[in-house]
Every structure is written in structure tokens, then in C-alpha cells.
Amino acid sequence: MAKMSTKDSIIDAAISLFNIKGYSGTSVRDIAKKARVNPANISYYFDGKQGLLEKCFIHFFEAYLAFFEEEVQSLKFDRPENCLKRAIYKILYFQSTNHLLARFVWREVSIDSQIVREITSSYFMKERYLIKKLIEEINAGKVFSNSDIHFLIIQLRSLLTMPFLNGQYLREVWNVSPHERYFVEKYYQHLDRWIEESLVSRNSRLNIPV
Amino acid sequence: MAKMSTKDSIIDAAISLFNIKGYSGTSVRDIAKKARVNPANISYYFDGKQGLLEKCFIHFFEAYLAFFEEEVQSLKFDRPENCLKRAIYKILYFQSTNHLLARFVWREVSIDSQIVREITSSYFMKERYLIKKLIEEINAGKVFSNSDIHFLIIQLRSLLTMPFLNGQYLREVWNVSPHERYFVEKYYQHLDRWIEESLVSRNSRLNIPV
Amino acid sequence: MAKMSTKDSIIDAAISLFNIKGYSGTSVRDIAKKARVNPANISYYFDGKQGLLEKCFIHFFEAYLAFFEEEVQSLKFDRPENCLKRAIYKILYFQSTNHLLARFVWREVSIDSQIVREITSSYFMKERYLIKKLIEEINAGKVFSNSDIHFLIIQLRSLLTMPFLNGQYLREVWNVSPHERYFVEKYYQHLDRWIEESLVSRNSRLNIPV
Amino acid sequence: MAKMSTKDSIIDAAISLFNIKGYSGTSVRDIAKKARVNPANISYYFDGKQGLLEKCFIHFFEAYLAFFEEEVQSLKFDRPENCLKRAIYKILYFQSTNHLLARFVWREVSIDSQIVREITSSYFMKERYLIKKLIEEINAGKVFSNSDIHFLIIQLRSLLTMPFLNGQYLREVWNVSPHERYFVEKYYQHLDRWIEESLVSRNSRLNIPV
DNA sequence: AATGAATGAGTCTTCATTCAT
DNA sequence: TATGAATGAAGACTCATTCAT
Numbered sequence: 021m022a023k024m025s026t027k028d029s030i031i032d033a034a035i036s037l038f039n040i041k042g043y044s045g046t047s048v049r050d051i052a053k054k055a056r057v058n059p060a061n062i063s064y065y066f067d068g069k070q071g072l073l074e075k076c077f078i079h080f081f082e083a084y085l086a087f088f089e090e091e092v093q094s095l096k097f098d099r100p101e102n103c104l105k106r107a108i109y110k111i112l113y114f115q116s117t118n119h120l121l122a123r124f125v126w127r128e129v130s131i132d133s134q135i136v137r138e139i140t141s142s143y144f145m146k147e148r149y150l151i152k153k154l155i156e157e158i159n160a161g162k163v164f165s166n167s168d169i170h171f172l173i174i175q176l177r178s179l180l181t182m183p184f185l186n187g188q189y190l191r192e193v194w195n196v197s198p199h200e201r202y203f204v205e206k207y208y209q210h211l212d213r214w215i216e217e218s219l220v221s222r223n224s225r226l227n228i229p230v
Numbered sequence: 231m232a233k234m235s236t237k238d239s240i241i242d243a244a245i246s247l248f249n250i251k252g253y254s255g256t257s258v259r260d261i262a263k264k265a266r267v268n269p270a271n272i273s274y275y276f277d278g279k280q281g282l283l284e285k286c287f288i289h290f291f292e293a294y295l296a297f298f299e300e301e302v303q304s305l306k307f308d309r310p311e312n313c314l315k316r317a318i319y320k321i322l323y324f325q326s327t328n329h330l331l332a333r334f335v336w337r338e339v340s341i342d343s344q345i346v347r348e349i350t351s352s353y354f355m356k357e358r359y360l361i362k363k364l365i366e367e368i369n370a371g372k373v374f375s376n377s378d379i380h381f382l383i384i385q386l387r388s389l390l391t392m393p394f395l396n397g398q399y400l401r402e403v404w405n406v407s408p409h410e411r412y413f414v415e416k417y418y419q420h421l422d423r424w425i426e427e428s429l430v431s432r433n434s435r436l437n438i439p440v
Numbered sequence: 441m442a443k444m445s446t447k448d449s450i451i452d453a454a455i456s457l458f459n460i461k462g463y464s465g466t467s468v469r470d471i472a473k474k475a476r477v478n479p480a481n482i483s484y485y486f487d488g489k490q491g492l493l494e495k496c497f498i499h500f501f502e503a504y505l506a507f508f509e510e511e512v513q514s515l516k517f518d519r520p521e522n523c524l525k526r527a528i529y530k531i532l533y534f535q536s537t538n539h540l541l542a543r544f545v546w547r548e549v550s551i552d553s554q555i556v557r558e559i560t561s562s563y564f565m566k567e568r569y570l571i572k573k574l575i576e577e578i579n580a581g582k583v584f585s586n587s588d589i590h591f592l593i594i595q596l597r598s599l600l601t602m603p604f605l606n607g608q609y610l611r612e613v614w615n616v617s618p619h620e621r622y623f624v625e626k627y628y629q630h631l632d633r634w635i636e637e638s639l640v641s642r643n644s645r646l647n648i649p650v
Numbered sequence: 651m652a653k654m655s656t657k658d659s660i661i662d663a664a665i666s667l668f669n670i671k672g673y674s675g676t677s678v679r680d681i682a683k684k685a686r687v688n689p690a691n692i693s694y695y696f697d698g699k700q701g702l703l704e705k706c707f708i709h710f711f712e713a714y715l716a717f718f719e720e721e722v723q724s725l726k727f728d729r730p731e732n733c734l735k736r737a738i739y740k741i742l743y744f745q746s747t748n749h750l751l752a753r754f755v756w757r758e759v760s761i762d763s764q765i766v767r768e769i770t771s772s773y774f775m776k777e778r779y780l781i782k783k784l785i786e787e788i789n790a791g792k793v794f795s796n797s798d799i800h801f802l803i804i805q806l807r808s809l810l811t812m813p814f815l816n817g818q819y820l821r822e823v824w825n826v827s828p829h830e831r832y833f834v835e836k837y838y839q840h841l842d843r844w845i846e847e848s849l850v851s852r853n854s855r856l857n858i859p860v
Numbered sequence: 861a862a863t864g865a866a867t868g869a870g871t872c873t874t875c876a877t878t879c880a881t
Numbered sequence: 882t883a884t885g886a887a888t889g890a891a892g893a894c895t896c897a898t899t900c901a902t
Binding site for chain 2: 865866867868
């Protein structure tokens with residue numbers, strides 16, 4: 021097995037530990053020990069513990085938003101519900117393969133600290149814009165009020181993040197852990213149906229009467 | 231204004247700070263300073279920082295589960311969908327008036343530390359049991375598969391907690407903060423409709439053909 | 441069983457704990473808990489932790505020196521070697537029945553702190569004077585040089601204290617603990633012989649040739 | 651004067667302070683201040699205050715037992731009483747040059763704490779074995795009973811440690827402090843004689859009647 | 861006589877980081 | 882690129898004691 025670079029092994033160890041003990045609860049010494057490197061390297065490569073946090077956040081959100089963006093681009097070529105579904109599937113899959121990072125990020129994001137807000141605010145703005153775009157495209161017939169759409173955004177978002185935040189709970193209810201391959205398939209089926217029933221069919225039912 | 235007892239002012243300060251900076255990120259000195267008491271009192275009254283955490287958790291979950299329990303009792307006297315709706319309304323209201331505590335608890339719960347698991351495991355078991363009871367009662371006609379029910383549980387739970395975890399996001403999408411009185415009313419309306427559409431009507435539509 | 445007075449139960453608990461954990465290693469809270477009284481009582485009755493220490497020291501040394509003093513008085517009526525032997529026996533017995541206190545005092549005395557020195561210096565002066573008196577009386581014939589006498593004093597003293605200081609060691613070598621009744625008898629026999637051989641017989645052998 | 655290493659200056663300061671104020675009575679801050687180093691170094695180098703204690707104990711007992719061991723080896727080449735005498739002389743000398751350490755160790759050893767017992771138990775077992783070996787070799791003629799030998803062991807041990815435990819007392823009786831060069835010579839003479847009279851001559855007197 | 865609340869100073873340890881190498 | 886030594890600040894907690902009751 022190829023030896024990981026110092027930098028990468030630090031990131032790996034950090035994600036794992038941030039997850040288990042939270043950001044503040046993790047010390048650079050812990051990270052360094054787990055990564056089998058000298059603690060000084062963390063300051064050296066990431067300009068301190070906070071730099072490491074930012075690296076993780078940026079890595080996660082760049083990928084996360086890219087999936088939405090791709091599918092907003094696809095709106096030109098495909099039906100909007102398909103685009104939304106593909107985005108959802110990709111994001112579930114991405115989070116499943118990076119479930120430690122996902123959980124850590126979604127949790128830490130709920131802290132109202134200034135650092136976090138500085139990093140995330142622009143990502144969130146973009147996220148809202150993209151989700152709205154996708155949903156509104158489906159809702160071209162104007163069935164939904166603005167308030168409805170906002171509720172749908174919130175609902176969609178909570179469905180996308182919740183399994184990763186409360187992995188343990190999910191496992192106990194469903195006997196599937198969010199990092200298992202099978203989880204994505206199973207969970208996606210429900211989301212697919214949810215989109216059909218909450219967005220598409222309701223639209224078509226009411227909108228295209230003849 | 232009546233001076234709060236030392237004990238209460240510590241709890242208040244703790245909830246507020248745990249919220250802003252997370253449990254690990256908050257120091258007992260911070261708490262003591264905000265509560266304007268001597269740091270030693272925290273060990274004196276709560277047997278250390280961790281004891282304070284447990285106090286918060288227990289207080290929250292006891293109340294949270296009481297609402298579900300009440301309405302499971304009410305199943306004898308009222309239609310199940312009404313019971314579920316009342317439970318949801320009460321819980322939203324409780325969380326709204328204790329939004330700092332709610333956010334902090336739901337976040338910290340996502341950390342897989344042993345302490346947290348020890349405190350929460352029995353609560354979560356009870357929670358699952360109660361929610362399932364309520365949903366299954368509505369689903370007496372057996373329209374839903376087990377997998378469906380489990381998905382509904384997850385969905386319901388995420389809808390109940392999400393606004394408090396991501397208050398900032400919510401505010402930006404909806405212009406309402408989860409601690410405002412108005413939020414509960416507005417958000418509840420959507421949940422009410424969600425129950426009707428996802429649980430009740432689907433049931434009745436298919437179940438009572440005439 | 442009669443309930444002990446608050447004061448006495450504090451002293452009892454203190455001796456026991458000072459013994460196990462040393463004076464500095466014992467907290468007033470520990471003492472209070474063991475004595476089942478309120479910590480404030482220790483300041484109330486003994487004027488603080490140090491007062492408790494002094495009480496213990498004084499109690500021990502007053503008794504300890506009384507035995508020597510008695511037998512120095514007896515020199516008028518009995519042969520000096522008998523007086524010394526009786527003193528030794530009484531002191532062994534006293535220490536055996538108060539072995540916790542004895543051990544604690546002899547240990548703490550070896551700390552060069554000012555407090556200890558203030559309390560003990562006058563006692564030690566008196567002790568030296570009394571032991572010397574007893575030995576010199578036996579040595580009336582001037583067999584021993586001054587240096588010899590001083591060595592004998594040191595030797596005697598170490599024989600008197602050592603079993604209580606190193607109780608554990610003694611138990612392992614001899615299978616007797618210093619607080620057992622049997623120990624006093626056994627150990628005294630050796631000391632008796634030691635006096636005979638080191639002091640008395642040597643004296644008589646050389647001194648009374650005719 | 652060459653600057654001592656951080657590690658060594660910590661040990662030096664620790665021995666000195668443990669001596670004056672006892673182990674529990676000494677704070678790491680005191681040690682650090684006296685050693686003119688940062689308090690954190692104590693945890694860094696010795697894994698905490700207790701680690702420092704263990705270091706001191708181990709250092710002392712390893713040396714202490716080495717002297718006995720050497721002379722048990724010498725039994726093959728020299729008369730046993732000479733071996734015992736050399737061991738005693740070396741140990742006196744070692745303790746005299748490390749009188750602070752010696753006093754501290756012998757005192758702290760009398761505390762029945764678990765830590766102390768864990769460290770010392772194996773040393774004490776070895777010590778007993780070696781002393782017994784030396785004395786029994788002298789007593790080849792079987793003059794002494796087992797009980798006698800055990801008493802001699804206790805007596806010898808108390809003679810070896812007592813001057814260092816009660817240095818102040820010694821000084822007042824003898825006008826010599828245990829760390830002065832002269833003390834070793836003077837005290838050794840008495841011990842030499844004690845061996846002759848208590849072990850050797852008694853043996854020969856009774857044993858080789860003609 | 862006895863106590864529970866409260867305190868400020870002090871406990872040991874760990875923190876993230878720096879710096880010479 | 883990588884490290885071991887070293888540090889000042891901060892961590893949670895315990896201390897002996899006081900005081901109103």
C-alpha cells in the first residue's frame with residue numbers, strides 16, 4: 021500500500037477525529053498522533069488548526085455545490101424533475117462515500133461562530149439559488165406559492181442532510197448505515213417517490229387537466 | 231427583576247454558550263463569567279462541566295418525550311391523526327421557546343461520543359417506539375410497508391428538528407426565525423398539510439373505497 | 441454503639457487519612473466526609489487544617505514523653521536498666537495501640553517545614569534529655585564514651601520508631617503487624633536482650649571485676 | 651558553570667522540594683519555578699508529577715540495591731562480614747551524597763498509597779532477599795534463630811535509613827549532618843562495631859570453642 | 861452546635877503554536 | 882520537508898476557608 025503524503029494523512033485523521041469528538045474537542049496532538057506525523061506539521065501545512073477546518077469545509081462544499089450546478093446546467097437538455105433527481109442521487113452518493121466528512125460539516129455548520137459563518141455564507145446563498153432554480157423549473161405552472169416552495173426547499177435540504185447527521189438513529193430504524201452502498205439506493209427510491217408525489221404529479225394532476 | 235439563583239443562571243449561561251461555541255468549545259470560565267458567578271460553583275452544583283451537559287440533555291428529552299407520550303395516551307379518545315398533529319404542534323412550540331437548547335441538543339447528539347450515547351440511547355429508543363405507535367395507528371389499513379413507515383419516521387423527525395438546527399438557513403429562506411411566535415404557526419401549517427397528504431388522505435383514498 | 445462527638449470523629453478520620461495519604465495529600469473535605477460531618481466544622485473546632493495537625497502532634501508527644509518522664513522519676517526507686525526497659529515497653533505498647541497516629545507523626549516529623557519544627561523542637565529537646573538520663577544512669581561506671589552514648593541514643597530511637605514507620609516491611613519480614621498485641625511482646629523481647637547486651641552486661645562485665 | 655539540561659534541573663528541583671514540603675505539598679509550579687523552566691515541561695518530560703516521583707524512586711532504589719547485589723556477588727571471593735561491611739559503607743556514602751533524595755524516598759515510602767506500593771514492592775522483596783543472604787552467610791554456624799535473623803534485618807535496615815530520615819535530630823545529638831563527609835566515617839565506625847559485636851564475634855565466641 | 865452556599869487562590873494538565881535545527 | 886524542545890495561555894477542577902443562618 022502506497023504511503024500517504026503527510027498532508028493527506030493529516031486530513032484523513034482530522035476528518036475522522038473531528039467527527040468523533042467535534043472540532044473543538046479534537047486536539048492537534050490527537051490528529052498528529054493518528055496521522056503518525058509531528059504536530060508541528062499541522063501548523064506548517066495548514067497554518068493552524070483552523071486552516072485545517074477551512075480546508076475540510078471548502079473541499080466538501082465545492083463538491084456538494086458542483087452537483088447542483090451541473091444539473092442546473094442540464095436543465096437545457098432534460099426535463100427538470102430528472103435534473104433534480106440526478107442531483108439528489110449524486111449528492112447522496114457523494115455524502116455516502118464521504119460520510120464522516122458530511123456528518124462533521126453539517127454538524128459544525130450549525131454552530132453560530134463567526135469563522136463558520138464566514139466560510140459558509142456564500143456557499144449557502146449559492147445553494148439556495150440553485151435548489152430554488154431546480155424546483156421552480158418543475159413548478160413552471162405556478163401551482164405552488166412562494167411559501168410552499170420555501171417549505172419544499174427546507175424539506176428537501178433536511179432530507180438530504182439528516183441521514184448523515186443522525187447516522188446512528190437511521191441505523192437503528194432502518195438497519196442501514198449511511199456509508200453502505202445499499203443505503204443510497206434504498207434512500208434514493210424514497211426521495212424519488214417524494215419528488216414525484218410532492219412536486220411532479222401534483223403539478224401535472226392539477227395543471228394539465230385535459 | 232428578581233435575581234436568578236446561582237444554579238439557574240449557570241444553566242442559562244451554559245445553554246447560550248454551548249449553542250454559540252459548542253460544548254467542547256465552551257469553557258467553564260466562560261460560563262461562570264456570563265452567569266456572573268464563581269467558576270467553582272459549576273463543579274459545586276453540577277459536579278463538573280459534563281454534569282451540566284447531562285442536566286441540559288435530560289431536561290430537554292424529558293419534556294420532548296412527554297409530548298409524544300401524552301398523545302399516545304390520547305389515542306384512546308381521539309382520532310390518531312389528531313393526536314399526531316397535536317404532538318407535533320406542542321413539540322414545535324416547546325422547541326421554539328427553547329430554541330437555543332433545542333439546537334444545542336440536536337447538534338451535540340450527532341457526536342458519537344460515549345457520554346452522549348449513554349445519555350441518549352434510552353431516550354431514542356422510546357422516541358422511536360412512540361412515533362411508530364402514532365404513525366401505525368393512522369396506518370391501521372396497512373397501506374404502508376414497513377420500509378415506508380420507517381422512511382416516514384425519519385422524515386418526520388428531520389422535519390421536527392431541522393428548523394432548529396439550521397436556524398440561520400431558515401431565516402434566510404423564510405424570513406422567520408425559529409424562536410419567533412409566528413414561525414410555529416407557519417411551519418405547523420405545512421406540517422399539518424404534510425401529514426394530511428402523506429399519511430391521512432393517501433390512506434383514506436385507497437382504503438375506504440365505499 | 442455510642443455516637444462519637446463531632447470533634448472526636450474528626451480527629452479519628454484525620455489520623456486515618458493523614459496516615460494513608462499524608463498530611464498535604466489529605467483534604468479537609470475528605471476528612472469531613474469520612475467523619476460524616478460538615479467541612480466547616482474543621483475550621484470551627486480546630487481553627488483550620490493546621491490546627492488539626494498540631495492537635496495530633498501534641499496528643500502524641502505528650503503521651504510519648506510522659507512514659508520516659510515517669511521512668512526517669514522511677515530512677516530513685518529502681519535499677520536504671522529496669523526503668524529504661526519499662527519505658528520502652530510502655531512506649532511500644534502505646535504506639536501499637538495508636539499505630540496509625542504513630543506512623544503518621546514519625547513520618548511527618550521528617551519534613552523540614554517550619555510548622556513541624558515549631559511544634560516539635562521543644563519535645564525533641566526533652567526527649568534527648570530524658571533518654572540520655574536513663575542511659576547515663578546505666579552507664580554510671582563510665583564505660584561508654586560520649587560518642588558511644590550518642591550512637592546508642594540514635595540506635596534506641598530508631599528501634600522504637602522504625603516498626604511503626606515501616607509497618608508493611610515488618611509484616612513481610614516477621615509476619616506480625618505493629619498493631620497486633622503479639623507484636624509488642626515479641627519485639628520487646630528483642631529490645632530487652634539488646635539492652636542487656638549493649639548496655640548492661642557490657643557494663644557489668646568490664647566494670648565490676650571483683 | 652555549564653547549564654543543566656531542562657530535564658535534570660527539574661529532577662534537582664523536585665528532589666529538593668519534595669524533601670522540604672513532601673510530595674503532595676509540592677506543586678509543579680514550585681518545581682518549575684525553582685528549576686527556572688516552564689511548568690508544562692514537567693508533563694512533557696515526565697508525564698506528570700507522578701512520573702517525576704517514579705523517576706526519583708527508581709533512580710534511588712536501583713542504586714541502593716546495586717550495592718547490596720555487588721556484595722552478594724563478592725561472597726564468592728571474600729569473607730561474608732567484609733562483604734556486608736562494604737555494602738553498608740557504600741550505601742551510607744551513597745545516601746550521604748544524595749541525602750535529600752534518600753530522606754524523601756524513605757519518608758514517602760511509609761505512605762501506604764497504591765502508587766508507592768506498586769513501585770516499591772518488588773524492590774523491597776529483593777532487598778530482603780539480599781540482606782538475608784548476607785547475614786545468613788555470616789551466620790553459617792546457625793547460632794541465630796530465624797526470629798533473631800529477622801530482628802537483625804530490621805535493626806540493620808533501621809540503622810541504615812534512620813540518620814537520613816531524622817537528619818535534624820542527628821545533628822542535634824551528634825553535631826554532624828548526614829550529608830557531611832565526616833558523618834559517613836563516624837557513623838560507619840559504629841556500624842562496623844555493631845556488626846562485629848552482634849554478628850561476628852558472637853558467632854565465633856560460641857561457635858569455635860577450640 | 862452545625863450547615864450549605866459561595867469564593868479566590870491554587871491544583872495539575874493540555875492546548876496550539878513557534879523556533880532552531 | 883520534517884522534527885523535538887519549549888512555551889504561555891488556558892483547560893477543568895479542588896482547595897481551605899468564610900459567613901449568614
